[in-house]
Amino acid sequence: MSDVLAVTEHRRGDLRDESFELITAGRELADGSDGDLHLAVISGDVDDFADELNREGVDAIHTVDRGEEFNHDIYRQVTEQLADEIDAQYIVAPHSVNGLDYAPAVAQTLGYPLVTDIVDADAEGGLSVTRELYNGKTEADVEVDSERAFVTVRPGEWDATEGDGSATVEAFDAAIDEEQVRSTVTGFEEVGAGDVDISEAEVLVSVGRGIEEEDNLDIIFDLAEALDATVSSSRPIVDNGWLPQDRQVGQSGKKVTPEVYIAVGISGAVQHVAGMKGAETIIAINNDPSAPIYDIADYGIVDDLFDVVPALTEQFE
Amino acid sequence: MKILVTVSEVAEADDEFEIDGLSIDDRYLTYDLNEWDDYAIEEAVQISESHDDVEVVTVTVGPERAEETIRQGLAKGADRAVRVWDDKLDDVELVDSATKARLLAGVAREEDPDLVLSGVQTADMAFGSTGVALASELGYEWGAVVNQLDLEDDVASVHRELEGGVEELTEVELPAVLTIQTGINEPRYASLRGIRQAQSKPLDVKSPADLGVELDQSVLSLTSLEEPETESDVDLFEGSADDTAEELATLLREKGVEA
Ligand SMILES: Cc1cc2nc3c(=O)[nH]c(=O)nc-3n(C[C@H](O)[C@H](O)[C@H](O)COP(=O)(O)OP(=O)(O)OC[C@H]3O[C@@H](n4cnc5c(N)ncnc54)[C@H](O)[C@@H]3O)c2cc1C
Ligand SMILES: Nc1ncnc2c1ncn2[C@@H]1O[C@H](COP(=O)(O)O)[C@@H](O)[C@H]1O
Numbered sequence: 215m216s217d218v219l220a221v222t223e224h225r226r227g228d229l230r231d232e233s234f235e236l237i238t239a240g241r242e243l244a245d246g247s248d249g250d251l252h253l254a255v256i257s258g259d260v261d262d263f264a265d266e267l268n269r270e271g272v273d274a275i276h277t278v279d280r281g282e283e284f285n286h287d288i289y290r291q292v293t294e295q296l297a298d299e300i301d302a303q304y305i306v307a308p309h310s311v312n313g314l315d316y317a318p319a320v321a322q323t324l325g326y327p328l329v330t331d332i333v334d335a336d337a338e339g340g341l342s343v344t345r346e347l348y349n350g351k352t353e354a355d356v357e358v359d360s361e362r363a364f365v366t367v368r369p370g371e372w373d374a375t376e377g378d379g380s381a382t383v384e385a386f387d388a389a390i391d392e393e394q395v396r397s398t399v400t401g402f403e404e405v406g407a408g409d410v411d412i413s414e415a416e417v418l419v420s421v422g423r424g425i426e427e428e429d430n431l432d433i434i435f436d437l438a439e440a441l442d443a444t445v446s447s448s449r450p451i452v453d454n455g456w457l458p459q460d461r462q463v464g465q466s467g468k469k470v471t472p473e474v475y476i477a478v479g480i481s482g483a484v485q486h487v488a489g490m491k492g493a494e495t496i497i498a499i500n501n502d503p504s505a506p507i508y509d510i511a512d513y514g515i516v517d518d519l520f521d522v523v524p525a526l527t528e529q530f531e
Numbered sequence: 532m533k534i535l536v537t538v539s540e541v542a543e544a545d546d547e548f549e550i551d552g553l554s555i556d557d558r559y560l561t562y563d564l565n566e567w568d569d570y571a572i573e574e575a576v577q578i579s580e581s582h583d584d585v586e587v588v589t590v591t592v593g594p595e596r597a598e599e600t601i602r603q604g605l606a607k608g609a610d611r612a613v614r615v616w617d618d619k620l621d622d623v624e625l626v627d628s629a630t631k632a633r634l635l636a637g638v639a640r641e642e643d644p645d646l647v648l649s650g651v652q653t654a655d656m657a658f659g660s661t662g663v664a665l666a667s668e669l670g671y672e673w674g675a676v677v678n679q680l681d682l683e684d685d686v687a688s689v690h691r692e693l694e695g696g697v698e699e700l701t702e703v704e705l706p707a708v709l710t711i712q713t714g715i716n717e718p719r720y721a722s723l724r725g726i727r728q729a730q731s732k733p734l735d736v737k738s739p740a741d742l743g744v745e746l747d748q749s750v751l752s753l754t755s756l757e758e759p760e761t762e763s764d765v766d767l768f769e770g771s772a773d774d775t776a777e778e779l780a781t782l783l784r785e786k787g788v789e790a
Contacts, residue, residue: 225693284699286673309659311693314651314710315675318663322629327750329627330658342754347625348544348555348655353759356625359750396672396704405696417788441788453714465694474786495786497779498765502546509759513766513782515775525776530789 215361216249219302221293222267223312224258225284226402229266232308232367234374239335239367240306241271241375246337250274252300253381256292257281260385270377274300276386286316287395292388293320299386302362304337309366311466321364329356330366331484341365350483350506370488408460415444417474420463420490422448424479424500424519428456433523434478440530446470448480464489479519482507499523532582534575535644536609537635537662538589539565540600541655553624553753564600567650569607571711573718574680575648576608582682586610590638592631594621598734605729606721612734613638619746624753625656630746632664637742639669646687647708651676659710666708674703678712 220240222233237253244251250273255263260277267275278292293316297305305320307313309331321328333353334344341358343365412418419438425431431451438445445461452462463470465485475493480486482498482505490496491510498511499519508514515522540562548559572589579585589604589612591597601612615634620626639647647669649662659675666673678698679690682705691699692712703709721729739746768775783789 225697286675311676311691314659315663315673315691318628318632318660319667319673321660322632322664322667327627328629328658328660328664329751330660346657346759347756348542349657351544351548351758352550352555352756354553354625354753354757355755357752357754359748359752397674398702399699400702401700403690403698403700405698441783443788449713455717459696466692467696469695474783474788497782504544504546504548504758506759508765511765513768513779515768515779517772517775521772522776522779525772526779529776529780 215301215303216247217252217300217302218244218247218249218304218306219252219254219293219297219300221254221256221289221305221307222263223284223308223310224263227258229263230308230310231374232310232369233267234269235369235372236306236308236367237267237269237271237375238372243304243306243335243337247303249303252276252296252302254278254293254296256289257283257285264383268381268383269375269379271375272379272381275381275383277383278386278388280388280390283399284312285395285397285399286312286319287397288390289316290319291390291394292386294323295388296386297324304341304362305364307366309368313366317364317366326362326364327358327360328364329358331368332365333368333371335365346484349481351504368484405459408458410444410460412444412446412461412463413468413470415446415470416472417441417443418446418470418472419443419476419478420446420448420480421451421478422480423450425451428454431456433520433527437523437527440527448486477507477511478523480507481505482510532584532646533586533588533642533644534578535639535642535647536568536571536575536587536589536604537647537649537665538568538572538591538601538604539650539653540591540593540597541565541653543655550756550758553756562596562600564603565650565653567652567711567713569718570713570715571648571650572604572607572609573716574711577716578682579608588613588642588644590615590635592616592626592634601734602729603721605732605734606725607719608725611732614734614736615739615742616736617739617746623749625749625751627749627751628658628661628664630749631661632668633744634739634742635661635665636668637739637744638737639665641742645706646682647671649708649710651710651712662708662710669708672704672707673709674701674707675710676712677709678715680709680715
């Protein structure tokens, strides 16, 4: 009992980047506990996926050729059986929307403590992980008082593995209980494209909940006009219906990589940052000096946006 | 039909705060209804308004302080509430989702709901796992990160919001736990009448023992809590808004930004 099981993820024919980061994180845990790293590849083109995933650090790949897309009832049963089969000490999965859809169920049935969204781990002499608490304002080391554990890892925190591997690849004969498959995926839908493509913009003025009211958006559009920039936003602005969905930057919105990204009244939650950390220059205007946006910003003004934004607009008029 | 909504109170740290040992000093914390649970309550109340005979019950694992938050749910239209607590939990820095799920399941077994609505995550601890853990504990089906919900007889047709603007369409058999994503609806503000009525709606308090749940030693313990070190050395402009705006304008011009 010292092996690690990492459950990879794919969607609509492609492995997701998180799967390759998972190998790095899984390898680290396996090294800490002196064990092997096993990958689970469930549904889809499992042989092609296994080929692609056969990277440095992987000892064994188990494929389950059943169905095309993610179904949590299948993932759950396979993961539980594989963990049993290899007597896994640690199970790892990406902290993704689908990860959240089966990891807690597996952890609960197997009796593995679950720690989600970890950004660091140390498996030498017991497991200790690092995660954020209080809206990203603090970081905590968490000791897991258990021989076994299930962890989900934050996307983007571990580098993807590169080198070729020499893992054994084997089909795993999972016994799927059809009675326990009580949900069916019937299709996918994509958020429609609007009139502006924020992912093409070179300069983005991005507005968050700090703007308080819909009418206040005027000062944001005035600034954008003065800078010849495009307006994007964080999620609450779209949730409130103040801007259309295609303006949302982040995990569930768009990834943007402008030259300049001005975050106005945005705290910098991880799901927001996932969409804009690739910007060349990040500027934050936020009156809370402890807001996590300042962890990734290049420049900042810790002040009231209702004073700074109009003053900045004036500079360009 | 009965809908159980899991409602959590969350803590938000002030702009300036101090860490006292392994937690943020209580003086710098403000407690409020978890944003995701606000949407879950709204979804349940909307279902009760558009269907006959729907009872909406909320359940919270929290200390007495949380009753103010619980009343917010009642003011928005939930029919009654249950609160579970044990003083032993006061000493646990980080209550893991398995423990919360076991306590919530204790209440769910008594209530026997057709549908349980949770939030995707708590804003403060952000495990994102309690709802699905609860489903597993109860042997219910589930769906995580739901941003559209239609009920038809024994099936919930949901949209699960995946990454990058893609939604998965899924049919989930009831009884089920669905974790609700923000934006699924427009949460209402409580009316004055609602707030008044909330005062007289039932709010039962139970201990784990009442529910037949035994609390084990916490498996998670904090060994440190810190403000994260800034990775990018952020350059802060200081002074009056006019001064900082001027400095920023100069920088932007250097970067080639100009209308
Ligand atoms: C599965 C999932 C997917 C998600 N996807 C996304 C996504 O794609 N994109 C996204 O953005 N979020 C996403 N979120 C939500 C995310 O977790 C945060 O809730 C959200 O990003 C917060 O938006 P915000 O920064 O605008 O609001 P808040 O976090 O409320 O921050 C508002 C900020 O404004 C500041 N402020 C307030 N008043 C002023 C003032 N007068 N002057 C200056 N500053 C002020 C405050 O200090 C605060 O920092 C997702 C969450 C989940 C669980
Ligand atoms: N203490 C609690 N009491 C009631 N419900 C909770 C509690 N903690 C979490 N939940 C529910 O589980 C969801 C996810 O929380 P978490 O897994 O802690 O991120 C929340 O949105 C709530 O609906």
